[in-house]
Amino acid sequence: MVTASICTIGDELLIGQVVDTNSSMIAVQLNKIGVKVNSMVTCGDNSKDMLNYIEQCLKTTDVVLVTGGLGPTKDDITKNILGKLSGSKKDVRNKEQYDIIEKILTARGVQMLEINKLQACVPETCTVIPNKVGTAPIMQFSFPKSKYGRKNLLFSMPGVPFETERALPDIIASIKEHYQLDDIFHKTICTAGIPESALAMKIEKWEDALPENLHLAYLPDPIMGVRLRLSIYGTTQKEGEEELKKYSASLSEILGDAIFSFDDEAPYEVLGKILLKKRATISTAESCTGGFLAHLITSVPGASRYFYGSVISYDNSIKMGILGVGKKILDTYGAVSEQCVREMAEGVKKKLKTSYSIATSGIAGPGGGTKEKPLGTLWIAVSGPNGTVTTTKTFKNTRAVNIKRFASSALDFFRLCMQRELI
Amino acid sequence: MVTASICTIGDELLIGQVVDTNSSMIAVQLNKIGVKVNSMVTCGDNSKDMLNYIEQCLKTTDVVLVTGGLGPTKDDITKNILGKLSGSKKDVRNKEQYDIIEKILTARGVQMLEINKLQACVPETCTVIPNKVGTAPIMQFSFPKSKYGRKNLLFSMPGVPFETERALPDIIASIKEHYQLDDIFHKTICTAGIPESALAMKIEKWEDALPENLHLAYLPDPIMGVRLRLSIYGTTQKEGEEELKKYSASLSEILGDAIFSFDDEAPYEVLGKILLKKRATISTAESCTGGFLAHLITSVPGASRYFYGSVISYDNSIKMGILGVGKKILDTYGAVSEQCVREMAEGVKKKLKTSYSIATSGIAGPGGGTKEKPLGTLWIAVSGPNGTVTTTKTFKNTRAVNIKRFASSALDFFRLCMQRELI
Incomplete structure (x- = not known):
């Protein structure tokens, strides 16, 4: 199974000023395509810690996703660190991101300063995924197996949750391209009115009888109810969907109208x-x-x-x-x-x-x-x-x-x- | 400065099912007493990763706070790991926690099972801080400097945010007892109606003129407005409070009635x-x-x-x-x-x-x-x-x-x- 780690960077996280919602958002998306997240790490804007943690992530997991530390000010040093790690000799300007920055600043009625222009400059070793909703580009680095013992892919993206969210589909697509992932299909069944523990008891037999390639996750929430996510691995899409339908139907027989949706709805x-x-x-x-x-x-x-x-x-x-x-x-x-x-x-x-x-x-x-x-x-x-x-x-x-x-x-x-x- | 790291444990965090709010809650409390959080780590319920990360935290920071992995089921292994790390030969039953467990289960109308009794058993190497609102006790371990290169204190507490919150005052008190902490005093000034960046520009001169031992943090929130937290180090309480009052007053002159509270209020x-x-x-x-x-x-x-x-x-x-x-x-x-x-x-x-x-x-x-x-x-x-x-x-x-x-x-x-x- 392809493994991943998530590394969030920023002093605002370490002082508790901001709750890190990026890690769980990224984990949900990786989990959906069958990539297993092994660890999440948060460190501050200092190069020693960052180098240390990022290298450890590269050694222990295939994909590393780094968020934050990409602002225009000098306390944001992620780009330099990643340039160094990947052996970049110089930064090059990415035209596509440069044009986006210009457009964003013009729309804000702000003049383009030198520090804004620099945001479009990236280590020569990376591939840019343009960030259409922000000024900092998304960078993708590849490391050969000889470097950290595995074929690594590292993505660096902005820490603003809205920008992270918009960057994820492109990153997920790239991960799918680079690795041979097991096919995985999901179905979310939304229930209400039964507490998680009682629900678990009610469907225990059904759950125990699930085949090995079918996995069940409980997602409880005071407003959303308890959502049950069924995931199936190692089948074709057609087969997978049929299986999910079959098991949803048998679940429906047990839970009746405690189920309020077979789509992921509130x-x-x-x-x-x-x-x-x-x-x-x-x-x-x-x-x-x-x-x-x-x-x-x-x-x-x-x-x-x-x-x-x-x-x-x-x-x-x-x-x-x-x-x-x-x-x-x-x-x-x-x-x-x-x-x-x-x-x-x-x-x-x-x-x-x-x-x-x-x-x-x-x-x-x-x-x-x-x-x-x-x-x-x-x-x-x-x-x-x-x-x-x-x-x-x-x-x-x-x-x-x-x-x-x-x-x-x-x-x-x-x-x-x-x-x-x-x- | 005394340093800390926070280690959250649980597969539900790694699949993104739950957003980790414990780390920021703990970080806020540590920050308040002048303990610097250097890193936050999340890993799953498997012993190799846990050992690895906890030992790394012990090597790099003085205080380590571990949350999660303390449930009664067998997939919760934190207690075993910590027993091993601290060289415990056997588990001993903590009477105070045992009585609390009994009381909680009785109130729920549930019979006390063997697995519930086991929750009151802890490695002989630890000191118990009773958990009054849950079944899993809070454990405190001390490591001498000879072990990881620094005088370590490790706390293990439940991952349920409500229980973590209730455990923190006792933990904070224990940290204060064990380390010589710099005195630190805070004042939170709540503002509304001015966006963070405009606010920063408005008070730039005032901020630049702050003495070295006064630190300012911006805490923006769509509902709460932008709260400004002033922290002062290395003074007596009386001096500190006077200084904070003085600087709040000069801030008040600049911001006028954009300030809606000098206490931390919504x-x-x-x-x-x-x-x-x-x-x-x-x-x-x-x-x-x-x-x-x-x-x-x-x-x-x-x-x-x-x-x-x-x-x-x-x-x-x-x-x-x-x-x-x-x-x-x-x-x-x-x-x-x-x-x-x-x-x-x-x-x-x-x-x-x-x-x-x-x-x-x-x-x-x-x-x-x-x-x-x-x-x-x-x-x-x-x-x-x-x-x-x-x-x-x-x-x-x-x-x-x-x-x-x-x-x-x-x-x-x-x-x-x-x-x-x-x-």
Whole structure:
């Protein structure tokens, strides 16, 4: 199996100012094409450490991906180090990147300075992959087996996550060209409502019976649910896809409608699809989720085609005044109750004139809650032309995570009720 | 200067399933006490790589912090490796951790199995720092100078971020005990409304004139603004605090009310403080921010004391029907206009009966916008007993980042108008 290591460079990472998201982004892409990441290293902008770590990566893995340290200022020294490592005698200007730099600076209304021009100059030993969205070029170096004991490929790319992301497809293509990779195909099955450990128990037998060339990964997330990624190695595309389909189908038999997508989609994207298909509209009435549910729905471009709006009724006066929840309901059952979310959902649907609605009320914490309604309690109601359905759940997380899980559960409950034609 | 390295262990990191947030969290804490992080390494759950990397860390830095690989299952091998490294002949049971494990499992209603009991067993060579929030104990190992060329301290802690976070204060205290650290004091000054590069230019002279023992770090974030962290070394606490105060004051003269806090606070925390002090209430009317503004406000525990609610009027029918925006305003100026946000802010304040209100309308993208109202345009209105004030800004980010910046700008505009007594 072809192996890789990822080397991120920058003092801002070492002081904890910036969380390194590049490494996992790169790892996901490498993993997809069947390249195994053996290690990730972060070091500062000093030549001794960089040389040390990069050489170690070259000795232990086939592909080395370096991000960062490519800025125009003198504290960015990656290019020099890589020039030295690869035995470059001089830098040469790359015309394509030079033109891009000129274009970017012109668009910004900034004059091209000497330091900007220098960014287009690279060690003669490298092949340039032009960086279309930034000034620093992506550099590719090859090392023969005689140098570090293996046929190495090293890529150096900018550390700005957006630029790294845009550079990856070209780098992945180049890795595919240079190495004989095992074919690998994936399918992501998105589940909701079952915690990771319970899910693992539920599908244990199915998982144990998977053939050797089929690998399963659990990807849990408070908003996205638990995604199951099935990967198959060593088959043709046609065969691989058929196998993945077969195993997805048998998984579907076990998990039923806990599966909300066989494509890699977020629950709020699925909601959008359902509504667009029905040419229907939706509104939300939120208490404990405080706007986060509406935020998830509106994070999808074009959500305005089906999302009309929301009433966030943090204070009970809003629940009564705008959503029309009865004072008696609040006095008798409280805001965190089936009766209250039901009236919230029906109230917002009527008031905002939408086909469907979702309402949430709960106790996000910290603190609060009683024996009957413990901290982490959530009530959800979903309403549509065929009526209103409610459910309750309890979570045991921090306030921030509870809010995420509350919103995600509400989205999934809506999806379920639509699928089962309950509303 | 005492140096450190951070070693995170886990296959889930190498396949990119999980973003490593532990390293930066640990780095921030070490940095605060004047310990310099030289490198961060991630490797998988295999003994050869782990031994290799941990020994390298011990050779090159004084303190080594290892997270992960401490679970009860057999693929978690950190404890064995560290036992071997430190020359432990046998494992011993730590009573304190054993009792904690028992308590945690009982609370979960789970029976204590042999593998759970084993978690309380640690190499005889280590000192245990009890993990009060999880089953795996924190282990501290000391290595004499004769072993790796320096007086080493190694800490092993669980990889679950919540448990890592809770373990850090004890670890930091132990490091302070074992090493003669330079005294270091910090002050974080929170700014809003000025991009990082413009801010750097604005305070360039001030920054250049800082004495050698004062260090400045820029911490930019779409929601938090640009925080400036001033750190002073080699003084007494009294002297240090006085110096930090002096330089904060001179910075304040340059930046004026672009500074929203001299404590390390988020803009939505500042909003809460302002309102609590005034015993006032607030509501929001959101279009482009789609609930994210309300989400930020309600992410603060106890926000219900001042936040009444929000009307998210994604569709113009809601702007007219609930917020009372005139049809003529929408027809003449459009939803993304000064006139519209003004009516939104006044409408929501009246409807939700709050002392203050904030309204947003803009074009988050992707796509959309005209020459007059380009993609990224935001209109904000804030309203209070003394009237309504509006402003406009333009951002050039992705939809997700635009939404964050929109909400953060609205919070800051409210803070500014309150400070200047404009509303």
